[in-house]
Amino acid sequence: MENMRSENYNQGVSMAGVKHAPEMANNNRRALRDIKNIIGAPHQHMAVSKRGLQDKPAAVDPKNQAGLAGHRPVTRKFAATLANQPSSAPLAPIGSERQKRNVDAAFHGPADMECTKVISDDLPLPMMSEMDEVMSSELKEIEMEDIEEAAPDIDSCDANNSLAVVEYVDEIYSFYRRSEGLSCVSPSYMLSQTDINEKMRGILIDWLIEVHYKxxxxxxxxxxxxxxxxxxxxxxxxxxxxxxxxxxxxxLLACKYEEVSVPVVEDLILICDRAYTRADILEMERMIVNTLQFDMSVPTPYCFMRRFLKAAESDKKLELMSFFIIELSLVEYEMLKFRPSMLAAAAIYTAQCTINGFKSWNKCCELHTKYSEEQLMECSKMMVELHQKAGHGKLTGVHRKYSTFRYGCAAKLEPAVFLLKSVAL
Structure with missing residues (x-):
């Protein structure tokens, strides 16, 4: 024994200056000698001789030979799983999948074993083909929800036109669709006004359309x-x-934002028959921009009209008819309940029905406007009614404007009254 200690001591000193080498060697031998938690083999020790550890294991009881497969520390979860298993269930023979799993588990630490979920061999596991089938079906459902039908390309003809911004025109109109709600007002805002009403608003807009035309x-x-x-x-x-x-x-503010040549204030004073002074207009200008927080860049129905007319492959006749119908909608207070994109799409749909004499709304228009024929029907019916009474009553400014040859006499076409009889699906 003294020889063994001296040899071990000398060996420990020579290991890169590691201290307490004898204790480490003794601890290692004691730890291997005292292992008693091998599953299925309560007292199987490695053979120890005076020369140290041998490579041969100690004699093993043939009855407990299968226990060698359980080289795994007994954790609380694993012990609970074993307790729940039927006692009559035999262990798998050496070389089985169970042995391979247990041998692999023996090389992991206790912390890894606590995080590992142990599944009983008696519980049936799903086949890989079944799991793949379930996962593939779920992925298909997700893909079907996310994938939208691609709209036909209507910008290839403008590929060489830098002003058409073909590269990001879709992103521009996606932004318009997201922000158009900010430019809308409540369709009942007139209830908060004490001295004006919706009829006075209609008279004002009808007069401004004439001013705009002149x-x-x-x-x-x-x-x-x-x-x-x-x-x-x-x-x-x-x-x-x-x-x-x-x-x-x-x-005046809209002209400063859109026009190249802006009307001077004196011209606007003459248009109002000198009812207001220059100071009045400038003061009202300051009041409006402060109230609106200088936000003049909003998507109006005109922004969508140009895009949707392009999707409809419109000619000059369809364009003039569409603008006639939507300008009638500008005058009507009730049309404020519709979003700008809805007004533009419904005006083009109504104009197509008016010119063709039948319902006309193809897939290209539906995909680019993102409105189906059924969604447009309510707004379109109201536009047909506005067309019917456009030449009657006091507010006839739009009808007179579009009755001229300059605007193709669009107002003289018969309205699409058959839409009033159609029932929404």
């Missing part, structure tokens, strides 16, 4: 003017004697 302004200027008026009236209380002042000032 000044030969851009189409987008008219739509932005109406949007500014509605957003301002929805936030500020206005007396009726200043309602016209709000209208001409809103048009």
């Amino acid at each position: 000044l030969e302004l851009l189409d987008e200027t008219l739509f932005l003017t109406v949007n500014i008026i509605d957003r301002f009236l929805a936030r500020e209380n206005v007396v009726r004697k200043k309602l016209q002042l709000v209208g001409v000032t809103a048009m």
